[in-house]
Each structure stands twice: as C-alpha cells, then as structure tokens.
Amino acid sequence: RHMTGLDNAVVSDIGGTTTDVAVLDGGRPRLDPEGATVGGFRTMVEAVAMRTFGLGGDSEVTLEDGVLNPKILLGPRRLVPLALAGMAHGTAVTSELERQLRAPNPGRMDGRFAVRTGVPDRLAAGLTGAEAKLYELIGAVPLAVDRLLTSNAQNATLNRLVSRGLVHVAGFTPSDAAHVLGKQANWDPIAARLGAELFARKRDGRGQNIAASPEAISERVLVTLTRWSAEYILETAFAEDGLDGASTVAHALVQRAVDAHPGIARLSVALDRPVIGLGASAPLHYAGLPPLIGNDCVVPRDTDVANALGAVVGQVRVSAEARVSQPMEGLFRLASGETVRDFLDEATAIAAAEADVRAIVAERAMEAGTDSAEIDVATEFRVSTVEAQRMFIEAHVVAVASGRPRIAV
Incomplete structure (x- = not known):
C-alpha cells in the first residue's frame, strides 16, 4: 500500500521458493482467525489471511x-x-x-x-x-x-x-x-x-x-511460471469469496476463461482489483499477468526490497470488542473487557460500549508502541421485527486502533 497508494489489491510476493498471496481491503490486509494457509494447511494462529504456494524462481x-x-x-x-x-x-x-x-x-x-x-x-x-x-x-x-x-x-x-x-x-x-x-x-x-x-x-x-532449443524450453518454463502464478492468485480470490479455490480454478470453464479459449460461448474471468507484484523477480514473471487475471499488475520500483520497506512503514494494529445483549425486556447488558454493566435504554448502552472499546484500544495501542493511533469503531446490530415492532437482540461493537510505531531515541 505504501509503495503503490492502492487501498484495494491482491498482493502476490514471489521469491525463490514460494509465492505468498494476500488481499488488501480498504488499506489493510484481510485477517483470518485460523491463520495463514501453507501447503493447504491452516496455521491456526490469527494472522494475515495469506496463502503460500510452492512456486518461485528456484x-x-x-x-x-x-x-x-x-x-x-x-x-x-x-x-x-x-x-x-x-x-x-x-x-x-x-x-x-x-x-x-x-x-x-x-x-x-x-x-x-x-x-x-x-x-x-x-x-x-x-x-x-x-x-x-x-x-x-x-x-x-x-x-x-x-x-x-x-x-x-x-x-x-x-x-x-x-x-x-x-x-x-x-x-x-x-x-x-x-x-x-x-x-x-x-x-x-x-x-x-x-x-x-x-x-x-x-x-x-x-x-x-x-x-x-535451450531458448524454446526456457520460454516454455517462464510462460508456465506466469500462468501458474495467475492460477494461484485466482485461487486465493475464489477462496476469499467463500469458494473452494483450488477446485474452482481447476474447473474447465475457468481454465477456458484464463486461456481466452475461442468458442461459440466466450468466457472471461477478472479480478475486481489490480495485483501488486512483489519480489526481485516480479518484473520478469508478472509482466504477462494482466491478460490472465483480467486486471492490471502493478510492480513497484523497489519491489526487490519490499519486505524490508514494509518492516519500516508497517503500523501497529490492535482491536477490542464489546457486546450488548437484552437478557430481559427493558434491560440492556454491556459486556466489555472484564466488566458487565446494565442500562435501561439501548442508546445509552451502545454509547457506553463504544466509549469502553475506544478506551481499551487506545491503551493497548500505547502499550504496543504507538502514540498517535487512529481509532475506528464499527457496530453490528442483530434485531428482529415482531408485529411491526423492532426488537433488539444483540449488538457487537468493535474498535480498531492503528498507527505508526513511535521512534526510539
């Protein structure tokens, strides 16, 4: 994001041994509570929702x-x-x-x-x-x-x-x-x-x-690497959309679409966002990506040192959540951190929840190393309608604080 200014992209990092693919949404990488996927297996530790494939220059x-x-x-x-x-x-x-x-x-x-x-x-x-x-x-x-x-x-x-x-x-x-x-x-x-x-x-x-000739086989190898890169990027996109990524990419219709196979029925597949190519060999191997993924591929100027640069410009990011429930009509119960409090109206309970999570993430961000965190609060309501009347069930309040690490002197 720092190198390209793009808030929404699929990021693909090709190295010597592996290709790592993740999705950038609204300037932040998608997270997964079950962790990254490496060789088809989950790490089961919350992390960036990244998929790692055994494909690289070596x-x-x-x-x-x-x-x-x-x-x-x-x-x-x-x-x-x-x-x-x-x-x-x-x-x-x-x-x-x-x-x-x-x-x-x-x-x-x-x-x-x-x-x-x-x-x-x-x-x-x-x-x-x-x-x-x-x-x-x-x-x-x-x-x-x-x-x-x-x-x-x-x-x-x-x-x-x-x-x-x-x-x-x-x-x-x-x-x-x-x-x-x-x-x-x-x-x-x-x-x-x-x-x-x-x-x-x-x-x-x-x-x-x-x-x-040596040149002919070498050209085939490089074309194959670009093609496989496109398939792994599409597999990640399909998986993020809730599909079985590997089997979806392997389907004959997707294969025909990626190949731009001529036929009476013309098929196409395209990402809704560009790809950011990282890694020293990205300018070579990703030059032929755009027609395969149906979108642009942006390779930053300093892509060979992207990971080192990321360590410098990366941000602290912490979160906190609270829940408001209605155990009985007219009583709104807030569970925030280690405390539980009751309120007599919904608006007051929600306001208290938002104030609590803001305070919690501000403190956590300070402890994590940033003095200037930006805090975003989102509230998700669960309600039902009974005889045309809105009935509150539960509210989930999440605060996220992010900011640059403080500079040590």
Missing part, C-alpha cells in the same frame, strides 16, 4: 508423466539453480553437464547434482545405514547425481537427506531459464544454458525431444 522443473505431450511442472520443491551452482563451483558443474550432453541419449538424472548444505555434523545423527553411506559420499562440491546413485532406491534415500536439510539438489529452474534468455544475469549463464540443453533433450510420449 522451483524444480519437471515433466508430466505418461502423456504424449507432457506439460511443464513447477515445484513445490526448491532446487539450487544450475547457474548459481556454476558460479560457485565452476567446472565441477559445467564439465559434468558437458559430459552428459555428449551422451547419445538423454539420462533420467541428467542435470542434477547433490551437495551438502553445510549444517553441523551433529544434525546428521540418527541416519539409517543407507542414508549415512550416501551422505558420506556427498561433499561440499556438487556431485552429479548420475555418478552418485546406482539404483532407484537410492533416489528415495537422497530425498530423505534433502527433507532433513542435510543435502541440496541442484538442477534446472526458472532462474536458469531466465539466464538462458538474457532476462537475468547475476549468475553463470553457461551452466544455465547447458542445463536447458539437457532438459530440452527429454522425450515426449512419441520419443521426440520436448523442445528444439
């Missing part, structure tokens, strides 16, 4: 199995990009990629390396015999997986070492694709191109190469 690139025309699949696992591994380890990576390219046929493990993460050895306690043996073979310099593994069973062992945080796998990622196309240039483009060549040699269901 996502693992794989192919769909068992089909004639396999789709590109991304994530959810993160790999060390070959371009980054090549920059750090030079010919230890590029010479192995060149060796694999000289082979007459593509290998299932081409373009993959294993390297220790560098955690202390004590964290490797409790490994099984097979895990310990494999871990011993892996060092601080990336080792080609086709030299390391001798059976499919060892691949599962390697994955267990990765899940324990002991080993990284390096391989072809969207970051490598960006290096091949000259859209990213901070690591080693040679290793990235070799990895793209190896990936392009993979075979489809007819035994043909899946792409004609």
Whole structure:
C-alpha cells in the first residue's frame, strides 16, 4: 500500500521458493482467525489471511508423466539453480553437464547434482545405514547425481537427506531459464544454458525431444511460471469469496476463461482489483499477468526490497470488542473487557460500549508502541421485527486502533 497508494489489491510476493498471496481491503490486509494457509494447511494462529504456494524462481522443473505431450511442472520443491551452482563451483558443474550432453541419449538424472548444505555434523545423527553411506559420499562440491546413485532406491534415500536439510539438489529452474534468455544475469549463464540443453533433450510420449532449443524450453518454463502464478492468485480470490479455490480454478470453464479459449460461448474471468507484484523477480514473471487475471499488475520500483520497506512503514494494529445483549425486556447488558454493566435504554448502552472499546484500544495501542493511533469503531446490530415492532437482540461493537510505531531515541 505504501509503495503503490492502492487501498484495494491482491498482493502476490514471489521469491525463490514460494509465492505468498494476500488481499488488501480498504488499506489493510484481510485477517483470518485460523491463520495463514501453507501447503493447504491452516496455521491456526490469527494472522494475515495469506496463502503460500510452492512456486518461485528456484522451483524444480519437471515433466508430466505418461502423456504424449507432457506439460511443464513447477515445484513445490526448491532446487539450487544450475547457474548459481556454476558460479560457485565452476567446472565441477559445467564439465559434468558437458559430459552428459555428449551422451547419445538423454539420462533420467541428467542435470542434477547433490551437495551438502553445510549444517553441523551433529544434525546428521540418527541416519539409517543407507542414508549415512550416501551422505558420506556427498561433499561440499556438487556431485552429479548420475555418478552418485546406482539404483532407484537410492533416489528415495537422497530425498530423505534433502527433507532433513542435510543435502541440496541442484538442477534446472526458472532462474536458469531466465539466464538462458538474457532476462537475468547475476549468475553463470553457461551452466544455465547447458542445463536447458539437457532438459530440452527429454522425450515426449512419441520419443521426440520436448523442445528444439535451450531458448524454446526456457520460454516454455517462464510462460508456465506466469500462468501458474495467475492460477494461484485466482485461487486465493475464489477462496476469499467463500469458494473452494483450488477446485474452482481447476474447473474447465475457468481454465477456458484464463486461456481466452475461442468458442461459440466466450468466457472471461477478472479480478475486481489490480495485483501488486512483489519480489526481485516480479518484473520478469508478472509482466504477462494482466491478460490472465483480467486486471492490471502493478510492480513497484523497489519491489526487490519490499519486505524490508514494509518492516519500516508497517503500523501497529490492535482491536477490542464489546457486546450488548437484552437478557430481559427493558434491560440492556454491556459486556466489555472484564466488566458487565446494565442500562435501561439501548442508546445509552451502545454509547457506553463504544466509549469502553475506544478506551481499551487506545491503551493497548500505547502499550504496543504507538502514540498517535487512529481509532475506528464499527457496530453490528442483530434485531428482529415482531408485529411491526423492532426488537433488539444483540449488538457487537468493535474498535480498531492503528498507527505508526513511535521512534526510539
């Protein structure tokens, strides 16, 4: 909001490993008492209503199995990009990629390396015999997986070492694709191109190469990342509208709408607000978003440091609530904080409730670190009509105080 001036938007933050999506309403992020959603699971701690997906610039690139025309699949696992591994380890990576390219046929493990993460050895306690043996073979310099593994069973062992945080796998990622196309240039483009060549040699269901060149496969990978980003943004929007986000996005009608599929029945889908793209790679991966989401995508100038900036401009936000009920006709009972008081008319009880919650949030805001909080009070009434007469049932009064943190001297 600070970077764009937008009060209503869908905010999508793409990093190396994940994409985080949340909704901004009236200048504030929507909150959820059950917490953020990570990998389909709720954290159950009140927080910003954010959904986290395993999609980023360093996502693992794989192919769909068992089909004639396999789709590109991304994530959810993160790999060390070959371009980054090549920059750090030079010919230890590029010479192995060149060796694999000289082979007459593509290998299932081409373009993959294993390297220790560098955690202390004590964290490797409790490994099984097979895990310990494999871990011993892996060092601080990336080792080609086709030299390391001798059976499919060892691949599962390697994955267990990765899940324990002991080993990284390096391989072809969207970051490598960006290096091949000259859209990213901070690591080693040679290793990235070799990895793209190896990936392009993979075979489809007819035994043909899946792409004609490193550039062609790299373009497909980046287009896929943008498309998946659009689907995750729409999934969040559908979920916020009370639908099952994942199944709604997967529906054939939504897919046809996102694709702008031509037909007698023309379909379209559009967000009611723009997207704010955050993250260092947002200018690249979100450039093609607007036609997919039916709205604009705003990428702020300093989007690569948005989270650091957010820590500076973020606000203190606290809330308090009170309830007014009518346990018997003509008696209005206010429950506010730890006190309960009775009043003989509705207006007085509501005024007292609003005064109480204002005082409570003002004190809480002061304790939370702001001296200049703005306080908003909202009252929700529950009433019924009996014989054309309004009958008060309950009122829910909520006060929210927000303000900049005080500056420590």
